[in-house]
Amino acid sequence: DAGVIQSPRxxxxxxxxxxxxxxxxxxxxDYLFWYxxxxxxxLELLIYFNNNVPIDDSGMPEDRFSAKMPNASFSTLxxxxxxxxxxxxxxxxxxxxxxxxxxxxxxxxxxxxRLTVL
Amino acid sequence: xxxxxxTQPGMFVQEKEAVTLDCTYDTSDQSYGLxxxxxxxxxxxxxxxxxxxxxxxxxxEGRYSLNFQKARKSANLVISASQLGxxxxxxxxxxxxxxxxxxxxxxxxGKGTKLSVIP
Numbered sequence: 001d002a003g004v005i006q007s008p009r010x011x012x013x014x015x016x017x018x019x020x021x022x023x024x025x026x027x028x029x030d031y032l033f034w035y036x037x038x039x040x041x042x043l044e045l046l047i048y049f050n051n052n053v054p055i056d057d058s059g060m061p062e063d064r065f066s067a068k069m070p071n072a073s074f075s076t077l078x079x080x081x082x083x084x085x086x087x088x089x090x091x092x093x094x095x096x097x098x099x100x101x102x103x104x105x106x107x108x109x110x111x112x113x114r115l116t117v118l
Numbered sequence: 119x120x121x122x123x124x125t126q127p128g129m130f131v132q133e134k135e136a137v138t139l140d141c142t143y144d145t146s147d148q149s150y151g152l153x154x155x156x157x158x159x160x161x162x163x164x165x166x167x168x169x170x171x172x173x174x175x176x177x178x179e180g181r182y183s184l185n186f187q188k189a190r191k192s193a194n195l196v197i198s199a200s201q202l203g204x205x206x207x208x209x210x211x212x213x214x215x216x217x218x219x220x221x222x223x224x225x226x227x228g229k230g231t232k233l234s235v236i237p
Contacts, residue, residue: 109163
């Protein structure tokens with residue numbers, strides 16, 4: 001398998017522009033996660049999906065951020081309008097279904113998208 | 119709520135020596151899992167090792183071992199025989215399951231420790 005695929009790898013845009021980040025999870029994985037990494041705040045979960053349904057979006061910073069998963073093999077994270085404080089590395093991760101308590105749920109991360117908003 | 123604390127922003131270790139990276143956690147969940155990830159300068163997140171809260175033995179994966187002390191709520195990563203390629207950021211993370219029984223599949227990450235291996 002190719003692993004989690006993210007595009008673009010780098011994005012530079014100007015304040016006010018719309019930005020769309022894309023993710024293709026590993027085939028067969030039921031969970032998809034979007035994280036944001038900054039120096040100040042570290043790694044933060046933005047939202048995650050189970051079987052294409054958003055389960056927890058409490059980490060989405062504000063209404064400018066939206067995420068969709070139209071099918072099992074594709075998800076987008078959109079920022080509209082973008083602001084300089086959105087500059088960060090955005091990771092997508094996926095994991096297979098599993099159970100508690102003795103099993104675990106390794107999350108496989110994509111390479112990330114480095115977003116710079118000028 | 120879950121919290122992960124990594125108190126060492128940076129660590130240095132001599133090549134071929136062992137090093138311990140600290141991680142403490144706080145949770146009220148019934149059961150939980152602890153993870154360590156490595157992030158080299160290239161930016162990708164690489165899974166290293168996992169420890170379940172009910173696992174009686176400490177986890178080991180090659181040169182990585184996890185010193186799990188449940189009563190102290192600590193899950194330190196031990197890297198034996200350090201190599202230059204071990205220089206990276208290391209993140210401790212946790213995933214828990216509250217008493218309600220509902221699963222929560224998100225990971226909570228610590229701030230990370232930057233490890234530098236000296237030749």
